Amino acid sequence: MKNFAARDKNIKPVGRLEFVIGLVRDEDSSMATRAAWLHYAGGLTQSEVAKRLGLTSLKAHRLIMKANQEGLVKVYIDGEVSECVELEQQLSARYGLNYCEVVPDFDADDLPLRALGIAGAQFLKREMERGEAMLIGVGHGRTLAASVEYLPRTNNRHVRFVSLLGGLTRKFSANPHDVIHRLAERTGAEAYVMPVPFFANTVEDRDVLFSQRGVREVFELAKTADLLIVGIGTAKRKASLVSTGMIEASEIEEIEASGAVGEMLGHFFDRHGKPIETTLSNRTFTLSREELSNRRMVAVVGGKIKADATRSVLESRLLSGLITDERTGRTLMERAP
CATH class of the missing domain: 3.40.50.1360 (Rossmann fold)
Known part of the structure; x- marks a missing residue:
């Protein structure tokens, strides 16, 4: 059973938001995966991602969106309701x-x-x-x-x-x-x-x-x-x-x-x-x-x-x-x- 420690029912645990970037071997998705990794795992803003990869901000934004749409980014919430x-x-x-x-x-x-x-x-x-x-x-x-x-x-x-x-x-x-x-x-x-x-x-x-x-x-x-x-x-x-x-x-x-x-x-x-x-x-x-x-x-x-x-x-x-x-x-x- 999960650890059911006593807790105030009115307090909502903040928890931890975890992003998991999938491994991708497809060449077309490689740059999108790199951009998603820098953004979600590295904590870089989209502008910083663009600068790191030598891209325009619009291109970096599209790559990160592509990673999300292709299911390369998995989101897990580590917390309890x-x-x-x-x-x-x-x-x-x-x-x-x-x-x-x-x-x-x-x-x-x-x-x-x-x-x-x-x-x-x-x-x-x-x-x-x-x-x-x-x-x-x-x-x-x-x-x-x-x-x-x-x-x-x-x-x-x-x-x-x-x-x-x-x-x-x-x-x-x-x-x-x-x-x-x-x-x-x-x-x-x-x-x-x-x-x-x-x-x-x-x-x-x-x-x-x-x-x-x-x-x-x-x-x-x-x-x-x-x-x-x-x-x-x-x-x-x-x-x-x-x-x-x-x-x-x-x-x-x-x-x-x-x-x-x-x-x-x-x-x-x-x-x-x-x-x-x-x-x-x-x-x-x-x-x-x-x-x-x-x-x-x-x-x-x-x-x-x-x-x-x-x-x-x-x-x-x-x-x-x-x-x-x-x-x-x-x-x-x-x-x-």
């Missing part, structure tokens, strides 16, 4: 969490990908900066993909990543969820993927694929991960599992009819957090619920459309940590019995 801290305490106590982080709302969308992406990236960055040899198991989902997008480029040879489930989809062009490759590219870390679909067509197909060289080894590696980062899905027709072609619409309708509300790593839960056995249960390429128990597992999730699903997974007590937005956090407390 008292209302969010109080909500973190309530959620931790209600759902038995060891770690909870609630970020302020600023996304108007039902799925606040930007806020969650920044928070998820900060969490990953802190974990990697511990300097310890670490194996991080990674699920998939739009929030995890957003977290990788906001993660600055680093060189972390002491960290490794491994897929927690099969990531191949029926629609190859619509696979925004497999974040392992982008994590490896941004961090320079070793990454192990499961070259199998999320669900096999039959139990027999799953057994055959499991026996293939390399597949079983990756699963065994995933069982030893020090930290699991996961997303949470819904059991609705518009679920990401359906939109990416991992399962058919008819399959999710059958699952929803059985009482499922939330999904995590291919496991479905009802509104009380009880697992739902589905026709997909024995065909899933993922860790079992027993293998997920008593693990350090943190979910990055939020948004109006995910509130019920998130609560169902929290009620399962499999999660040890939660990163969410303020609006979702309040909804989770309001709906808690």
Whole structure:
């Protein structure tokens, strides 16, 4: 859990504003990166940047704007908002969490990908900066993909990543969820993927694929991960599992009819957090619920459309940590019995 020291609720911590300039190898962006580095990291004014680089002030301004527009500048706020801290305490106590982080709302969308992406990236960055040899198991989902997008480029040879489930989809062009490759590219870390679909067509197909060289080894590696980062899905027709072609619409309708509300790593839960056995249960390429128990597992999730699903997974007590937005956090407390 975060360090919840007593503090005056009326005092807003000032915190620290941190700018992270991404590493860029593209020649066209090299000057923009240099200008952004001098401005944000070096503290130079735009006029001083122009003088240092031998450019006009207008050109320096355009280069810095270019760096921002291309996502080369990542902004992190190192501080706490008292209302969010109080909500973190309530959620931790209600759902038995060891770690909870609630970020302020600023996304108007039902799925606040930007806020969650920044928070998820900060969490990953802190974990990697511990300097310890670490194996991080990674699920998939739009929030995890957003977290990788906001993660600055680093060189972390002491960290490794491994897929927690099969990531191949029926629609190859619509696979925004497999974040392992982008994590490896941004961090320079070793990454192990499961070259199998999320669900096999039959139990027999799953057994055959499991026996293939390399597949079983990756699963065994995933069982030893020090930290699991996961997303949470819904059991609705518009679920990401359906939109990416991992399962058919008819399959999710059958699952929803059985009482499922939330999904995590291919496991479905009802509104009380009880697992739902589905026709997909024995065909899933993922860790079992027993293998997920008593693990350090943190979910990055939020948004109006995910509130019920998130609560169902929290009620399962499999999660040890939660990163969410303020609006979702309040909804989770309001709906808690």
